[in-house]
Amino acid sequence: MSEFIETRGLKKIYCVGEQSVEALKGVDLEIAQGDFVVFMGHSGSGKTTLVSTIGGLTRPTEGTVLIEGNDIWKLNDKQLSNFRNRKIGFMFQAFSLLPTLNVLNNVVMPLIFSNASQKKDTDRLRSKAISLLADLEMEKKINSFPSELSGGEQRRVAIARALINDPEIILADEPTGELDIRTEREVMDIFSHINDTYQKTLIVVSHSLTWLEKAKTIIVMKEGLLFKDVDDPVEAIMEGVCKR
Amino acid sequence: MSILKLSILELTRRPKKNMVIASAIVISVALLTSLSIVSDSANLAIMEIIAKTGHTLTVRPAVSSASADAKEGSSEFKLTTSEVVLGSYIPETAVPEIMKYYEKAIKEGWEKKGGLVSNPGIPGIYLEPATWAPRLFEKAEVDGSEAIVTGIDIHKEYFVRFWWSLTCGNWPSNVTTMNVNTNISAIYTMSSDGKVAVDKAEYGVDSSSGRVIAVEKKAAKTEMHGKTHKAAPMRPMETMEGWDDAYLGGAYAKARDLKLGDKLAVNKTAFTVRGILEETNSADDYMVFIPLRTAQRLFHKEGFISLVSVRAMCPNCPVGDAMVELNKNVTGITAVSQLDVAGVQFDFFNMLYKFLLAVVVSTIAVGIFSIFNIVTGSLYARIREIGMLKAIGASRFQLFSIFIFEHFILGLAAGIGGYLLGLGMAYILNTLLDIGAVIQIAPNFIWRALLLGIVCSIVAIIYPAYKLSKLKITETFRTQWET
Numbered sequence: 001m002s003e004f005i006e007t008r009g010l011k012k013i014y015c016v017g018e019q020s021v022e023a024l025k026g027v028d029l030e031i032a033q034g035d036f037v038v039f040m041g042h043s044g045s046g047k048t049t050l051v052s053t054i055g056g057l058t059r060p061t062e063g064t065v066l067i068e069g070n071d072i073w074k075l076n077d078k079q080l081s082n083f084r085n086r087k088i089g090f091m092f093q094a095f096s097l098l099p100t101l102n103v104l105n106n107v108v109m110p111l112i113f114s115n116a117s118q119k120k121d122t123d124r125l126r127s128k129a130i131s132l133l134a135d136l137e138m139e140k141k142i143n144s145f146p147s148e149l150s151g152g153e154q155r156r157v158a159i160a161r162a163l164i165n166d167p168e169i170i171l172a173d174e175p176t177g178e179l180d181i182r183t184e185r186e187v188m189d190i191f192s193h194i195n196d197t198y199q200k201t202l203i204v205v206s207h208s209l210t211w212l213e214k215a216k217t218i219i220v221m222k223e224g225l226l227f228k229d230v231d232d233p234v235e236a237i238m239e240g241v242c243k244r
Numbered sequence: 245m246s247i248l249k250l251s252i253l254e255l256t257r258r259p260k261k262n263m264v265i266a267s268a269i270v271i272s273v274a275l276l277t278s279l280s281i282v283s284d285s286a287n288l289a290i291m292e293i294i295a296k297t298g299h300t301l302t303v304r305p306a307v308s309s310a311s312a313d314a315k316e317g318s319s320e321f322k323l324t325t326s327e328v329v330l331g332s333y334i335p336e337t338a339v340p341e342i343m344k345y346y347e348k349a350i351k352e353g354w355e356k357k358g359g360l361v362s363n364p365g366i367p368g369i370y371l372e373p374a375t376w377a378p379r380l381f382e383k384a385e386v387d388g389s390e391a392i393v394t395g396i397d398i399h400k401e402y403f404v405r406f407w408w409s410l411t412c413g414n415w416p417s418n419v420t421t422m423n424v425n426t427n428i429s430a431i432y433t434m435s436s437d438g439k440v441a442v443d444k445a446e447y448g449v450d451s452s453s454g455r456v457i458a459v460e461k462k463a464a465k466t467e468m469h470g471k472t473h474k475a476a477p478m479r480p481m482e483t484m485e486g487w488d489d490a491y492l493g494g495a496y497a498k499a500r501d502l503k504l505g506d507k508l509a510v511n512k513t514a515f516t517v518r519g520i521l522e523e524t525n526s527a528d529d530y531m532v533f534i535p536l537r538t539a540q541r542l543f544h545k546e547g548f549i550s551l552v553s554v555r556a557m558c559p560n561c562p563v564g565d566a567m568v569e570l571n572k573n574v575t576g577i578t579a580v581s582q583l584d585v586a587g588v589q590f591d592f593f594n595m596l597y598k599f600l601l602a603v604v605v606s607t608i609a610v611g612i613f614s615i616f617n618i619v620t621g622s623l624y625a626r627i628r629e630i631g632m633l634k635a636i637g638a639s640r641f642q643l644f645s646i647f648i649f650e651h652f653i654l655g656l657a658a659g660i661g662g663y664l665l666g667l668g669m670a671y672i673l674n675t676l677l678d679i680g681a682v683i684q685i686a687p688n689f690i691w692r693a694l695l696l697g698i699v700c701s702i703v704a705i706i707y708p709a710y711k712l713s714k715l716k717i718t719e720t721f722r723t724q725w726e727t
Contacts, residue, residue: 057635058716078639085637092632100253112247113637161636 004033004201005054005169010063012049012224023049025224026063031217033168036195036202038211041221047205048173050221054203055171056084067169085114089162089200091172096158097146104129104142107160114165125164132160136190152183159190163198170194172204181210188214247642251649261622265615266658269700272608273662277693278669279604283597285674285684289525290590300404300582301563303342303552303570305332330381330392333548334577341574343376346554349569353562377404378549380539384511386532387500393510394531395539395549398491404555405528411494412504413519490515491533494523499530510534513542608700615704623647623708630712640713647709651701659697663690 012024023046031037039047052058054065056072064071072083084090097106107129111122133139136156146154155175162170175191176184192214195202204211212218220227255262380395398415402408490508492500497520502508508515515534523529540546554566563581570579623630633643667685 055635078641081634081637081639081642084635090632090635092635096632098250098253098629100257101250109250110636112250113633113639113642165637 004035004068005029005031005203006066006069007050007054008064008066010050010053010065011061012046012053012058013061023224024053024060024063027224027226029219029226031201031203033201034195034199036191036204036214036216037219038204038206038215038217039219039221039226040206040209040211043207045221046224047219047221050226051171051173051203051205055088055090055169056080081113085110086165087167087169089165089167089170091155091158091162091170091175097154097161099146102143102145103133103138103149103157106146106157107133107164109161110165129160129164132163133157136160150183151179152186155179155183155187156190159187159194163194163200167200169201169203172202174206175204176206176208176210184208184210247645248649251646252653254646255650255653258622261618262654265618265701265704266654266661268611268615268618269655269658269697270662270665272604272611272700273659273693273697274665274669275604275607276601276696277663277666277689278673279597279600280692281666281670281684281686281689282673283593283600284686284689285670286593287590290586290593300553300555301346301567301570302580302582303334303554303577304329304550304580305334306576306578329550330383333380333545333550334552336378336547336549338574338577339376339378339549339552342552342554342570342577345569345573346566349566350562353565375400375404376552376554377401378536378552380536380543380545380548381550382539382543382545384532384543386510387508389500391496392527392531393539393543394533395536395543396533397536398533401533404553407524408528409522410491410519411522413491413517415519487535487538488513488515489518489535491519491521492517493529493531493533494521495529496532508532511542608696612700612704615700616708619651619705620708623705623712627712627715630715643713644709647705647713648702651705651709652698655698655701656694657697658701659694662697663693666693 007027007029010024010027010029011022014021014023025046027046027050029050039051041047049058053060054067056065056075059073065073067083067087072080075083098109101109104126108126111125130139130142133142133156136159138153138156138160141149141153141157146157149157158175159170162172170191172191176187179187188210191202191204194200195216204215377400378397379401382393382395383390384393385391386393402415490510492502497503497517502517502520504517504520506517508517510532515532521528521533534542536549540548563583567579567581567584570577630643633646638646666689
């Protein structure tokens, strides 16, 4: 595995009224291509800020984010949108699918914002969406609407959408939040399947310890700092302190 | 899938809110459309009246109470009292004097203005003959109800009111009883040197139809600058056949359910309905017309008339000069130019239009503000969805486009709805206020309505859409993407 994602001295300060909160306190991080990283930690530890900074969603106050050696925060709005569209597949805990679109249209939605929708390969990408949905055992639901799907099915659609543009990185924020244990395991299996089959770099933010058995790398965060390769992540999370 | 399709689908997602927004736009568009349609139609109607009667002077007895008298007797039929004079009369013997001053004023005025000057490039213009028509108005009992009965010389009347036509029946065909030579007093001809020649008109009987026609006089056909200019041929006409013939205004016939051939008792004297006039949106619509001589005998007003309409069909006819001349020189009469009357109406409508326009514009401004509030609330409710769209690659411009498309479609649909409602409102207003305009589907109003709908909708969204499209993604996920 070669180094793929790199952050150097990443800092993020939020201003809330007159107070400022330092969410990231100079994070240095390397993630190899094809890795399956899970960020864990208490609420407010800075894990989501770090992941959203890597995904081109949150501009850091200081430091750099290099993806394949390119500093993404030097891109303009259009280039950054294009980067998110092509390089990254996002999965959110909620508000992920548009209720007016059926499953197939939700999956192909990122294509609207890429040039692909104006090219001849639209049909090919639609076929790809159907194939992805079939891979996720959702082929019978392509014409269903989100309101007709269970929580687990909605997650599968979100995963298919995250994969439609064949991105190299999948960022998922609490992808199994609010799911029952059985569905949570199903989703995790899908993530492992994606990581193994498509060789995608997976970055997951979660509170669930169940991810520990699936992830290749566990990174524990506390107060804007990260702890990588901890001996006992559970203990580290519970105690909130561990050796660096 | 496309951004446009996404916008359409998003529109269907919040039907109630969008209906409220659309309603505000529909009302705004409908108000402006109905106002514009009614105003334009009313202006057109006035212009039409000007075209018809613009060169007509109405000579009435110089009394101030005429309108009040008329009002009392005409309320049932909504008479336009400006034309009706009851209880005051002009002796018929005054007519030659009236015509003398009228013709003098027209001739001098036209020479002074210079037909050639006001119509450059046209070497000679024929003035059509000045014509006049007397009327005698009386309040009478018609089939047990009070009505305005008008004695007319139908031959002369037809000359002045050339727009008259019958919905049923015929004009009289007996031509022998009419003294047609007194109807048209003169034909004016202006030569290239600006001098006006005045010739008496001549009449003959058309051998094929038996109708009286004004014949072309040789003197009125002149060579000017090598071109022959012919006076416009007179319209064929027929005269009253019998003393007991009655012609009814269209609205009166409708109100009384009278048909061709029906008998009608005017002060207990029987008349036969020989024709029903097409409605002209004038007082004529509510009148019963009988022959002038019969009316004079029936109402014991031999030798008297209520008014004289004088029509001079000529380009730039100086009727204003004639009005001044008549009012100055002929005692006991008041001459009113129809052009002036129409002008006053025109000014009134313009003033009313401007006032209502200000009200409507204020309403639209309030409407846009309301839409702005609803839209802002609605968009902020979609804030996480916006964040998601940005996260999956929607650029600021693409997001902005989604909102604009949504509101373009909404505005377009509301514009169509507003136009249709406005058209309906215009019909209702026209009927309720009895404006008498002809409401038409005009393409320029459709475009204006659509444009207004779209502008209202987009103006209301442009600022919140701009702000939201600029929103940082993490701000949209503030509660989800914890720090």
